[in-house]
Amino acid sequence: DAKTTQPPSMDCAEGRAANLPCNHSTISGNEYVYWYRQIHSQGPQYIIHGLKNNETNEMASLIITEDRKSSTLILPHATLRDTAVYYCIVRVAVRGSTLGRLYFGRGTQLTVWP
Amino acid sequence: GAVVSQHPSRVICKSGTSVKIECRSLDFQATTMFWYRQFPKKSLMLMATSNEGSKATYEQGVEKDKFLINHASLTLSTLTVTSAHPEDSSFYICSARDPATGSYEQYFGPGTRLTVT
Numbered sequence: 001d002a003k004t005t006q007p008p009s010m011d012c013a014e015g016r017a018a019n020l021p022c023n024h025s026t027i028s029g030n031e032y033v034y035w036y037r038q039i040h041s042q043g044p045q046y047i048i049h050g051l052k053n054n055e056t057n058e059m060a061s062l063i064i065t066e067d068r069k070s071s072t073l074i075l076p077h078a079t080l081r082d083t084a085v086y087y088c089i090v091r092v093a094v095r096g097s098t099l100g101r102l103y104f105g106r107g108t109q110l111t112v113w114p
Numbered sequence: 115g116a117v118v119s120q121h122p123s124r125v126i127c128k129s130g131t132s133v134k135i136e137c138r139s140l141d142f143q144a145t146t147m148f149w150y151r152q153f154p155k156k157s158l159m160l161m162a163t164s165n166e167g168s169k170a171t172y173e174q175g176v177e178k179d180k181f182l183i184n185h186a187s188l189t190l191s192t193l194t195v196t197s198a199h200p201e202d203s204s205f206y207i208c209s210a211r212d213p214a215t216g217s218y219e220q221y222f223g224p225g226t227r228l229t230v231t
Contacts (some may be wrong), residue, residue: 041227042224043223046221101148106157
């Protein structure tokens, strides 16, 4: 699976948009970009994933560059409860017993302040 | 979304004893579950893939005889830390995918904090 690079930490004011970048310059054509987050001392939570088109759900938006070498997770209106470590992961989505393996990097600690 | 539970949430054991951690998918059947370990201020490290009805697949560097994994049913996987030592103290997290949804989304349990004294 391709390696990702994320800034170690970011701050955001409550109510503002939080834009979390991720570089994945070695991503392959069949690898998806996944985002998870982990609030302190809890299990990770799935946020969103995409292949090459931009995606949006009730939690966030995912913007993937045309060359797919980087992406940005957008939390449109950050709240204090969004303070967490955000992980960007790229992996192949194929069927079989290996499906679902996730290899986490260091992630970005997002702190939302009032 | 699908719910994954873990039991216990916290456990303290003495060095040399064994500890069993349970991971359950509450409202779906999971043929595959995953076990992770997380040390303080570190990222999650995948330990093994647990397959229902077959042997687990361990990641490189993870001792299979020390971390016994059993996936006897479609809703339960257990991780047993045998002959625990203080360096095994960590946050253990399991996850599962719901194949019935056709989604690759992975659901995580709340984690089990193990302290070995």
